Amino acid sequence: MKVNMKGTLLSFMGLGAILLAGCNDKLAVLDPKGPQAQRQADDTMLLIYLMSGIVLTVLAILVFMLFKYRASKQSPDYEPPHIHGHWLVETFMIGIPVIIVIFLSFVSVKSNYIVENVPQEYEDQEPLVIYASSSNWKWHFSYPEQGIETVNYLYIPAGRAIEFKLYSYGPITSFWIPQLGGQKYAMADMVTTLHLAADNPGEFWGRNANFSGRGTAENIFDVTALTQTEFDEWVSDVHETAAPLTEEKFDELLEPGHLGKQTYTGTHLEFSPAPEHNHDESSEEEVEEDHSSH
Amino acid sequence: MSEFFAQFAVPHPSTLIYIAMASIVLGSIALVAIVTYFKLWGYLWREWITTVDHKKIGIMYLITALVMLFRGGVDAVMMRLQLAVPENGFLDAQHYNEVFTTHGVVMILFMAMPFITFFFNFLVPLQIGARDVAFPRLNNLAFWLFFMGMGLFNISFIVGGSPDAGWTSYFPLADNEFSTSVGTNYYMLALQIAGLGTLMTGINFITTIFKMRAPGMTLFKMPMFTWSALIANLIIVFAFPVLTVALAMGTMDRLWDTKFFAIGDGGMDMLWANLFWVWGHPEVYILILPAFGIFSEVISTFARRNLYGYTSMVWSLIVISVFSFAVWTHHFFTMGQGAFTNSIFSITTMAIAIPTGVKIFNWLFTLYKGKIVITTPMLYAMHFIPLFTLGGVTGVMLAMSAADYQYHNTMFLVAHFHNVIIPGVVYAMLAGLTFYWPKMFGFMLNERLGKATVWVMSFGFVLSFIPMYITGLDGQARRMYTYSEASGFSTLNMVSFVGAGIMSISFLMLVWNIWYSFKNSPRDIGSDPWDARGLEWATHTPIPHYNFAITPDVTDSTSEAFWDAKKNGTKLFKGEIQDIHMPNNSGQTFILSIFFFIGGFALVFSMFTLAIISLIGILACMGYRSLEDDHGYHIHKEEVELIEKKYDKEGGAK
Numbered sequence A: 001m002k003v004n005m006k007g008t009l010l011s012f013m014g015l016g017a018i019l020l021a022g023c024n025d026k027l028a029v030l031d032p033k034g035p036q037a038q039r040q041a042d043d044t045m046l047l048i049y050l051m052s053g054i055v056l057t058v059l060a061i062l063v064f065m066l067f068k069y070r071a072s073k074q075s076p077d078y079e080p081p082h083i084h085g086h087w088l089v090e091t092f093m094i095g096i097p098v099i100i101v102i103f104l105s106f107v108s109v110k111s112n113y114i115v116e117n118v119p120q121e122y123e124d125q126e127p128l129v130i131y132a133s134s135s136n137w138k139w140h141f142s143y144p145e146q147g148i149e150t151v152n153y154l155y156i157p158a159g160r161a162i163e164f165k166l167y168s169y170g171p172i173t174s175f176w177i178p179q180l181g182g183q184k185y186a187m188a189d190m191v192t193t194l195h196l197a198a199d200n201p202g203e204f205w206g207r208n209a210n211f212s213g214r215g216t217a218e219n220i221f222d223v224t225a226l227t228q229t230e231f232d233e234w235v236s237d238v239h240e241t242a243a244p245l246t247e248e249k250f251d252e253l254l255e256p257g258h259l260g261k262q263t264y265t266g267t268h269l270e271f272s273p274a275p276e277h278n279h280d281e282s283s284e285e286e287v288e289e290d291h292s293s294h
Numbered sequence B: 001m002s003e004f005f006a007q008f009a010v011p012h013p014s015t016l017i018y019i020a021m022a023s024i025v026l027g028s029i030a031l032v033a034i035v036t037y038f039k040l041w042g043y044l045w046r047e048w049i050t051t052v053d054h055k056k057i058g059i060m061y062l063i064t065a066l067v068m069l070f071r072g073g074v075d076a077v078m079m080r081l082q083l084a085v086p087e088n089g090f091l092d093a094q095h096y097n098e099v100f101t102t103h104g105v106v107m108i109l110f111m112a113m114p115f116i117t118f119f120f121n122f123l124v125p126l127q128i129g130a131r132d133v134a135f136p137r138l139n140n141l142a143f144w145l146f147f148m149g150m151g152l153f154n155i156s157f158i159v160g161g162s163p164d165a166g167w168t169s170y171f172p173l174a175d176n177e178f179s180t181s182v183g184t185n186y187y188m189l190a191l192q193i194a195g196l197g198t199l200m201t202g203i204n205f206i207t208t209i210f211k212m213r214a215p216g217m218t219l220f221k222m223p224m225f226t227w228s229a230l231i232a233n234l235i236i237v238f239a240f241p242v243l244t245v246a247l248a249m250g251t252m253d254r255l256w257d258t259k260f261f262a263i264g265d266g267g268m269d270m271l272w273a274n275l276f277w278v279w280g281h282p283e284v285y286i287l288i289l290p291a292f293g294i295f296s297e298v299i300s301t302f303a304r305r306n307l308y309g310y311t312s313m314v315w316s317l318i319v320i321s322v323f324s325f326a327v328w329t330h331h332f333f334t335m336g337q338g339a340f341t342n343s344i345f346s347i348t349t350m351a352i353a354i355p356t357g358v359k360i361f362n363w364l365f366t367l368y369k370g371k372i373v374i375t376t377p378m379l380y381a382m383h384f385i386p387l388f389t390l391g392g393v394t395g396v397m398l399a400m401s402a403a404d405y406q407y408h409n410t411m412f413l414v415a416h417f418h419n420v421i422i423p424g425v426v427y428a429m430l431a432g433l434t435f436y437w438p439k440m441f442g443f444m445l446n447e448r449l450g451k452a453t454v455w456v457m458s459f460g461f462v463l464s465f466i467p468m469y470i471t472g473l474d475g476q477a478r479r480m481y482t483y484s485e486a487s488g489f490s491t492l493n494m495v496s497f498v499g500a501g502i503m504s505i506s507f508l509m510l511v512w513n514i515w516y517s518f519k520n521s522p523r524d525i526g527s528d529p530w531d532a533r534g535l536e537w538a539t540h541t542p543i544p545h546y547n548f549a550i551t552p553d554v555t556d557s558t559s560e561a562f563w564d565a566k567k568n569g570t571k572l573f574k575g576e577i578q579d580i581h582m583p584n585n586s587g588q589t590f591i592l593s594i595f596f597f598i599g600g601f602a603l604v605f606s607m608f609t610l611a612i613i614s615l616i617g618i619l620a621c622m623g624y625r626s627l628e629d630d631h632g633y634h635i636h637k638e639e640v641e642l643i644e645k646k647y648d649k650e651g652g653a654k
Helices: A002-022 A035-068 A087-115 A228-241 A247-254 A280-292 B002-006 B015-037 B041-049 B054-083 B093-127 B136-155 B183-211 B224-256 B269-302 B310-323 B328-335 B338-351 B353-367 B376-399 B401-407 B411-441 B447-473 B490-520 B561-568 B588-604 B608-627 B637-649
Strands: A128-135 A138-143 A148-151 A153-157 A161-169 A173-177 A181-186 A192-197 A202-208 A220-226 A262-265 B580-582 B633-635
Touching: A035 A087, A035 A181, A035 A192, A035 B353, A035 B376, A035 B401, A087 B310, A087 B338, A087 B353, A087 B401, A128 A153, A128 A173, A128 A181, A138 A153, A148 A153, A148 A228, A153 A228, A161 A173, A161 A181, A181 A192, A181 B328, A181 B401, A220 A228, A228 A262, B015 B041, B041 B054, B054 B093, B054 B136, B054 B411, B054 B490, B093 B136, B093 B183, B093 B224, B093 B269, B093 B411, B136 B183, B136 B588, B183 B224, B183 B588, B224 B269, B224 B310, B269 B310, B269 B328, B269 B353, B269 B376, B269 B411, B310 B353, B328 B338, B328 B401, B338 B353, B338 B376, B338 B401, B353 B376, B376 B401, B376 B411, B376 B447, B401 B411, B401 B447, B411 B447, B447 B490, B588 B608
Parallel strands: A128 A161, A153 A220
Antiparallel strands: A128 A138, A138 A148, A148 A262, A161 A192, A173 A181, A173 A202, A202 A220, B580 B633
16 A cells, blocks of 8 residues: 555656646747736636645645554554544634635636736727637638728737627637637627737637537637738738628628638628627627726 | 438448447347347346336446446547547547537436436435335336436437537537537437436435434434435436426427527527526536545545544535535636626635535545545545545636636646546446445455556546646647647647546456456355445345335434444344335336337427327326326235344344
């Protein structure tokens, strides 16, 4: 038994080592490139340390008990006592988890309001609004301000808040760019809002993280953060070179299947608007958003 | 005619499905041939199919659970094999989707649920000193309804197509527009029928525990497993009606084009998510609380000490059961419900860690000043504590709603829930199985093989699931049938596959252990081979069908009545042997369940005439039952005395 317990201890230390090795800057979620993802990565690291502490404490108590009170170490006539409990022990047993939960609740609530709002560093400027809608199994990105629509790729200006308006032409999908921030669902009957920003120019990947049928695995897109100047150049380039998006063309794009990257002028919002105001829930949603932005 | 048969064809056939078909057909023929050759039909009908004996019904649940463990396990290995290397061609997207959908449903509803129901059935009446459950015939009906639901779900594999929208079956993906085969019809109807059986079990065991406890057994003298069973069954009775309603609405959406959850015409897809998880979250506590009960029995037995903090154990069960209904929204933190709602559900979810932590510390302190013997069940429990704690703390991570935006729908989540369900539920079930095996079958399982199984299983488990935490944080989303080389997920997924292989070896070791011990284990083990503590061990082995010749009286005992009798000499059986009243067997419940099966099958394929015929059959069975006089029968005093004398002569203890 002795060897076995040592084995357990060693394997758990090995496990810890693997986990910590995993926590270097290579894992997407722990390699944030924007303020929202940064907050989530900070929370994650805090949690990993705190939670490792809890697991190791439990393991240490368990190993201690197993070594100290095993039958083979005791006299054959030893009779374990009948112990009901002790008020002090039980107070600690409840008290310490309560303190941990209260602490994490503060962190959690604070983070919620941070990730649900315009990133703090970029509050002084208007966010760039991009409508991101999914269809089986593609992403359509509409830039109403710029009058541009792309399929399966996204150009964004770095150093500026982006407000994504998410919805779906079909099953529920989840819009996710791990290095810029966590995901949010896109649904057919309402628009959800996700605030992200990239601190510096760079290339990232995004995907639909929610299972939406046969083609989900390939439901991915590329994200490029450019400087504001490069972004403006790209916009004018598109206006010069790309074809306009017609209703007919858009219906064709909605057909189930995969597509490469495509670029159009104009957006589908003109003839196929987002489900923003035709549903009871969306008005409530907006009230809540207003409430939460204080 | 050919059109009629065409609808039963599998829409996405593959070699694997043909192999499965052939093996199911050959297996069935072989089974029928064996039963006929050995002339077992009469025996099966009299002793098993129509039985109202809670112990036999329990064993039927157990067999179902073990078969489904194998079936769900094969699914798991297929998934890990598909993901072992990038861009693998072993399964295509459609087949992979069907495999993970059925894996989830089978493991939760047709493996874990019958496994805990086996323990409810086998243990609860024994632990409270009763002769049977409150409604023995309802108990038989509950089993057969569950079994027919299970059967209906499993034939989807070879008739008409498997469900492919995930075990959560989110709309509108699960609607006709996007899930075109009849697979999701199977899901809706099979779960409905099995769920009715579960609801009956819930009502039955609440009544049993409240009304049939032995004299002197107050609520706070009940063994911990019975407490956990009571709370789990209360959750069943509150949660399962929600599933019933959601499945009924989903069925209507699919069969009659109503628009409860569909896109357009006012259908609300998030309503399904809400209803599903209002049932689905409490469901995981229905599974884990009885598992906690089993571990409590095992740990106090092999620490040779009473359970530390019995009262706080009970209260933590109650608190968990209440909280379990207040956290369902954490399953869709990312559905755009805003910072305020997410904050509320983030806090309620984390709060569950407090009563759960209390339980972990109570188990640890039960070891304090004990005299710990490491047997196979105890080894499962000792592996459970650190592994489950790891699963619990990653649950707290997921409960941090803002951070959850990054973990949601990833392999991190998959790692987390397997990390609680496998060391929590599966280890408890296997610990309990090993622990109660001698009580059921009269011989012990081999200890060396048993302990080796636990070590191999834990090793395989760690290797399978720890890599998923890491790939999840690296952006590997769940339910994706493939990934690219460039993603960098391949090494860890290969490790995971090796782990899955090692875990399957451990299950084969379990099967081998059962066979080996059946052949070689001694049979003269008495009725208390573990030196255990609860009233269930105060019976003979094998347990006579009336359980206790004299109803035990536990007025002078603690919650460990049998231990008190052994150590302090308290008298458990006061009074004389008298005539014992027992319920009659019934075949109607089985016939009624067959009608449910046919009706369910008919609705899957929209064959409404057949559905109406089976509905008439169901009503006829119920009508017949309501007009029937069945007062049960008596085992006479002399007969009981004769049976008891035989046990005494053979050395069976009381």
